[in-house]
Amino acid sequence: MTIIVKAPAKINLVLDATAKRPDGYHDVHMVMTTVDLADRLELTELPSGEIRMNAQHAYVPNDERNLAYKAAAILKEKYDVKTGVEIFLEKHIPVAAGLAGGSSDAAATLRGLNELWQLGLTLEELAEVGAAVGSDVPFCVMGGTAIATGRGEKLEKLVSPPPCWVVLAKPTIGVSTADVYGALDLNTAKRPNVEAMIDAVKAQDFQGICQSLGNVLESVTLPMHPEVEQIKEFMASCGAEGVLMSGSGPTVFALTEHENRAQRLYNGLRGFCNEVYVVRLLGENH
């Protein structure tokens, strides 16, 4: 039996880090939402009990380092599943981009295996397994829009923002999330107003959302990679209503309610980077 699952990317509308923890992670306070740029996974049952990974992408590992593989291994072990799985992964989300591509692949694997292996687990139970794979995995299991705290794994559901266009641009640099958090200085970094974003989303106030976009990690990534700032400036000059770097970067996103503006942004950005996407925010049910 084969099951096909979609793994959509996420963006952070607001991302703050509140403290460095003894375990080396940061406590975060953020709002994440799902966009309709997705990887595609095919999960095929293997009677041998083996887990096999086939990602066919130069920068994506095919062994236990792949987050989809890791998710399958943890789920199999925890629920003592005898059969295995072959995971065929078709990447569409840029890699090491700040869009949680790997985390979403892990989450999609958990959702798909729940069906393939007939485990009958709830999304909350799958999210708990996902937390052992990575901090963003529980959000990717739940989807929609949420406020995340802790390492990012503690979630509170939030209504999704009003529909709009999202233009994503990824410069050709790769950014390591661990390095960015490692270089973060909370005493000097510009901190976003998370509560203002939550209020704007609840009020479905698109302009308020655009004005409250903020990411504490820009204080690290922007000085390291001037092209990220240049893309932000270009997007703003094209009339984007809101502009922000997603996660630890380097992907930058622009929000606009106008399709023609999204198209203009896309055309203009193609001159800067070869990875540009026009997508939509996904609502509650993807």
Ligand code: ATP
């Ligand atoms: P986040 O926003 O959660 O920090 P990201 O979008 O910055 O994630 P990913 O694309 O998830 O980063 O991948 C970062 C690294 O993880 C890659 O360099 C890759 O080697 C490894 N990796 C492991 N599994 C995957 C996967 N399924 N897809 C992509 N990369 C993966």
